[in-house]
Amino acid sequence: MKKIHWDAVLMPLVGIALTLLAWQMISGRIVTRSLADGTVEEVKLGWVQDLPGPVQTWEKTRKYVVEPFAKREELDQGILRFTWYSLVIVAKGYAIALILGTPLGFLLGLSSTFSKMFDPIIQVLRPVSPLAWMPLGVVLFANAGKSANELAALFTIAVCAMWPTVLNTAVGVRAIPQDYLNVARVLKLSRTQTLLKIMIPATLPYMFTGYRLSLGIAWLVIVAVEMLTGRIGIGNFLWNEYNNGLYTSIVLCIVTIGLVGFALDRAMSLLERRFKSIL
Amino acid sequence: MADHVEISHLSKVFPTPKGPLRVVKDFNLRIRQGEFVTLIGHSGCGKSTVLSILAGLSEASAGGIVLAGRELTGPGPDRGVVFQSPNLLPWMTALENVMLGVDQVFYTASREERRQIAEYYLTVVGLGEALHQRPSELSQGMRQRVGIARAFALSPKMLLLDEPFGMLDSLTRFELQQVLLDLWNRTRLTALMVTHDVDEALFLSDRIVMMTNGPEAEVGEILHVPFPRPRRRQELLENPEYYRLREQLIEFLHVRAYTLKGQTPKGPSSTAPVLRAASSVAVAA
Ligand SMILES: Nc1ncnc2c1ncn2[C@@H]1O[C@H](COP(=O)(O)OP(=O)(O)OP(=O)(O)O)[C@@H](O)[C@H]1O
Ligand SMILES: [Mg+2]
Numbered sequence: 001m002k003k004i005h006w007d008a009v010l011m012p013l014v015g016i017a018l019t020l021l022a023w024q025m026i027s028g029r030i031v032t033r034s035l036a037d038g039t040v041e042e043v044k045l046g047w048v049q050d051l052p053g054p055v056q057t058w059e060k061t062r063k064y065v066v067e068p069f070a071k072r073e074e075l076d077q078g079i080l081r082f083t084w085y086s087l088v089i090v091a092k093g094y095a096i097a098l099i100l101g102t103p104l105g106f107l108l109g110l111s112s113t114f115s116k117m118f119d120p121i122i123q124v125l126r127p128v129s130p131l132a133w134m135p136l137g138v139v140l141f142a143n144a145g146k147s148a149n150e151l152a153a154l155f156t157i158a159v160c161a162m163w164p165t166v167l168n169t170a171v172g173v174r175a176i177p178q179d180y181l182n183v184a185r186v187l188k189l190s191r192t193q194t195l196l197k198i199m200i201p202a203t204l205p206y207m208f209t210g211y212r213l214s215l216g217i218a219w220l221v222i223v224a225v226e227m228l229t230g231r232i233g234i235g236n237f238l239w240n241e242y243n244n245g246l247y248t249s250i251v252l253c254i255v256t257i258g259l260v261g262f263a264l265d266r267a268m269s270l271l272e273r274r275f276k277s278i279l
Numbered sequence: 280m281a282d283h284v285e286i287s288h289l290s291k292v293f294p295t296p297k298g299p300l301r302v303v304k305d306f307n308l309r310i311r312q313g314e315f316v317t318l319i320g321h322s323g324c325g326k327s328t329v330l331s332i333l334a335g336l337s338e339a340s341a342g343g344i345v346l347a348g349r350e351l352t353g354p355g356p357d358r359g360v361v362f363q364s365p366n367l368l369p370w371m372t373a374l375e376n377v378m379l380g381v382d383q384v385f386y387t388a389s390r391e392e393r394r395q396i397a398e399y400y401l402t403v404v405g406l407g408e409a410l411h412q413r414p415s416e417l418s419q420g421m422r423q424r425v426g427i428a429r430a431f432a433l434s435p436k437m438l439l440l441d442e443p444f445g446m447l448d449s450l451t452r453f454e455l456q457q458v459l460l461d462l463w464n465r466t467r468l469t470a471l472m473v474t475h476d477v478d479e480a481l482f483l484s485d486r487i488v489m490m491t492n493g494p495e496a497e498v499g500e501i502l503h504v505p506f507p508r509p510r511r512r513q514e515l516l517e518n519p520e521y522y523r524l525r526e527q528l529i530e531f532l533h534v535r536a537y538t539l540k541g542q543t544p545k546g547p548s549s550t551a552p553v554l555r556a557a558s559s560v561a562v563a564a
Contacts, residue, residue, distance in 0.1 A: 180366070180368060182336055182362075183366055183368065185335075186334060186335075186356065188354065188355050188356055188383065189379075198368065201368070202370075
């Protein structure tokens with residue numbers, strides 16, 4: 001029988017418990033006390049007085065969790081329903097990022113001229129925050145009518161998430177062993193065949209590293225995009241609840257966003273490992 | 280009759296930080312149809328340089344090569360190349376690796392026929408059971424068998440082999456020399472092979488071309504290997520003539536590879552190939 005590694009199960013639980021404890025300690029709580037004159041006074045105590053504690057958070061947000069797909073009102077839906085809206089738009093933006101980023105990476109990797117021309121621009125654009133791209137997206141698609149909002153969001157996600165795919169693909173193309181290319185030369189494979197049978201398979205592991213990192217960024221960007229566009233989704237839910245002073249929901253959103261991001265990363269790294277094992 | 284391969288006045292200059300380096304100068308060699316020729320010489324003398332020019336992977340600085348009446352320009356599947364490392368594509372099975380070339384050369388044949396060609400050569404080299412394995416699942420020796428099958432399956436006008444067994448242990452090397460010889464006996468393809476190993480050269484070739492040291496390396500001497508074919512290793516080792524030829528090769532590598540270029544023979548470093556060769560005889564005997 002396989003030995004169970006208690007450490008692997010236990011230690012994360014201890015970590016979670018300690019984190020909850022720390023959260024509890026810094027969070028605020030409301031205490032009522034009766035004054036001498038018989039009136040009752042509410043006092044906020046704690047280090048961060050407005051931060052709800054773990055128990056309070058659970059009590060106030062459980063309706064979003066126990067009915068994760070419920071739709072009560074436009075702004076009052078289950079947490080996974082909100083997440084789903086966000087995932088759909090992220091998937092679209094991510095797809096655009098890959099469709100644009102992969103060939104761009106190939107061009108950079110294949111042509112040193114192209115690389116010299118555009119690498120500096122890429123290095124400058126890469127660290128720009130989604131908050132900076134978003135208004136540009138709105139301006140670019142201002143005339144698109146009803147879909148202007150969605151296009152601006154997709155633009156922002158794609159343009160932020162694209163770079164790891166571009167750069168990793170370029171690195172992968174440059175790293176194709178000369179030996180493999182010599183096989184193509186000796187056999188006189190056509191350009192298309194060399195690309196399909198040699199270059200793309202040889203670059204796949206690098207591409208998937210890029211794809212995984214890009215997905216991480218695409219998901220990271222969603223909150224900013226929804227805050228600015230007001231599209232319904234988990235980021236928008238977070239922002240609305242903050243504006244309404246319902247701080248418990250913020251914590252719920254953060255945890256959900258984190259878990260979803262973690263799951264996406266795991267799924268991608270499984271795929272990535274599959275392709276790496278071939279080489 | 281014109282020779283099958285004519286290498287005339289071949290030179291190769293590499294630009295180096297210290298100025299141009301003429302590695303090979305005025306290399307001349309003619310090979311008849313169906314002849315097996317090995318090229319032997321010290322490490323760094325330019326054997327691979329000559330071979331990669333023949334393969335079209337590198338350009339000659341001067342001189343030219345005529346193969347079957349045609350001046351060579353660039354690489355092509357009319358030359359089957361076996362490199363020191365087999366260069367298989369790791370994402371393809373053994374069969375797919377061989378098919379890649381077969382598809383390219385026999386594009387008029389049906390897919391089934393092409394598959395049969397690839398399977399035939401893989402079976403002959405002893406991989407009939409491993410057609411669908413990827414290189415990572417094959418041993419080093421098995422990978423080189425795929426490399427050999429891939430080259431022969433092209434039915435090329437010429438085979439080019441650059442130390443194909445250099446990375447293998449000596450037992451596997453003997454096995455593969457036999458595999459190569461068997462396949463060559465069936466096909467009698469014109470072959471030029473680079474090696475460091477005098478016993479390998481004597482076992483396989485009709486002629487052994489000894490290259491002088493570089494820079495400006497050229498053909499030093501040519502040794503005819505008179506043993507009849509098909510050859511058996513054991514018979515060769517019992518033949519006194521074998522040892523006479525072997526001595527001549529070692530003598531060349533030891534002394535004349537240097538003196539022909541006006542260099543003085545070195546002591547310890549120049550004995551390295553001799554020691555290696557001697558040890559492989561011991562294993563064979
Ligand atoms: N691209 C290059 N640029 C500069 N010098 C080179 C280049 N390729 C080879 N050389 C030099 O040319 C010489 C011959 O190299 P080559 O690889 O042909 O030798 P070799 O006889 O095959 O040696 P070995 O037996 O070790 O394989 C060497 O001195 C090497 O340093
Ligand atoms: Mg070499």
